Amino acid sequence: MRASPSLWPVNGKGSLKNCDPADTLGFRDKRGAKHKLKADIVALSGLQDVLMASARFGVLVVFQGTDGAGKDSAIKHVMSGLNPQGVSVHAFKQPSEEELRHPYLWRAAIALPERGRIGIFNRSYYEDVIVVRVHPELLAPDFAKQAKETLWKRRFRQINEFERSLVENNIIVLKFYFNLSKKEQARRLLARLREPSKHWKFSAADVTQRKRWSTYKRVYEETLNATSTPWAPWYVLPADHKWVSHLAIADVLVRRLRALRLEYPTLPSESRGMLRAWMRQLKKEA
Ligand code: AMP
Numbered sequence: 001m002r003a004s005p006s007l008w009p010v011n012g013k014g015s016l017k018n019c020d021p022a023d024t025l026g027f028r029d030k031r032g033a034k035h036k037l038k039a040d041i042v043a044l045s046g047l048q049d050v051l052m053a054s055a056r057f058g059v060l061v062v063f064q065g066t067d068g069a070g071k072d073s074a075i076k077h078v079m080s081g082l083n084p085q086g087v088s089v090h091a092f093k094q095p096s097e098e099e100l101r102h103p104y105l106w107r108a109a110i111a112l113p114e115r116g117r118i119g120i121f122n123r124s125y126y127e128d129v130i131v132v133r134v135h136p137e138l139l140a141p142d143f144a145k146q147a148k149e150t151l152w153k154r155r156f157r158q159i160n161e162f163e164r165s166l167v168e169n170n171i172i173v174l175k176f177y178f179n180l181s182k183k184e185q186a187r188r189l190l191a192r193l194r195e196p197s198k199h200w201k202f203s204a205a206d207v208t209q210r211k212r213w214s215t216y217k218r219v220y221e222e223t224l225n226a227t228s229t230p231w232a233p234w235y236v237l238p239a240d241h242k243w244v245s246h247l248a249i250a251d252v253l254v255r256r257l258r259a260l261r262l263e264y265p266t267l268p269s270e271s272r273g274m275l276r277a278w279m280r281q282l283k284k285e286a
């Protein structure tokens, strides 16, 4: 059993051609993977409890991918066992006027999870080197004038430094790219149109953006190569089967949190001596 998604190489030489969106990570089908996913979701719940109690580390989970890639569904399923008190989900949309007046990392910085919490970014500051790169007309005027290659290189550096500072401050950064095939996206968008309760998720832009499919893939590939670092590498999720991406995300989260070997804080020594006396008193009152 594999279950773990591929780590994008940190040498800047990865290629999306080597990543099959329909890969099932060693599992035959959804039924075969059910037990592992269930077990990981239960494990995640316990690990989150210690994460909250110990408050030594925070976890930032970044979800990137095209429309219909399964980001929303992954949040709904993989995080279903988590205690909502310790989780925040932030969906990054087209920036507001206020957000555009700030450096692009600002809105991400104010949405970061604190130590003890898991923060999920449904899209993120990576949009500022992806969608904005494909559509430079979205840039604020001063930046629109700059030489673009310099601009993106500079942003990659800023993002890498931003993430390094997070990791150095005990915020673990886990980045997932949902690698969806063009065909499967068409099927999912079609399903959205066929089902009236899913119409709200549909946007005409989803269809027009498909014309830029290969540009997006190229820009994603460059971004993965420029920002997969030893401190915050990218995971590439095969996204054509939702159960596979769910399985892979849960696997990475469980392994990463387990590796921290977190423990519940113990009572301070002066309180430990009082433990029996307090219990005696409470027993009388119970
Ligand atoms: P959705 O995730 O379907 O709700 O759509 C959100 C939309 O906001 C997507 O089309 C994103 O590309 C867009 N978006 C997110 N961040 C930015 C950004 N920094 N600049 C421009 N568009 C963005």
Ligand code: MG
Residues within 6 Å of the ligand: 067, 068, 201, 203, 206
């Ligand atoms: Mg959308």
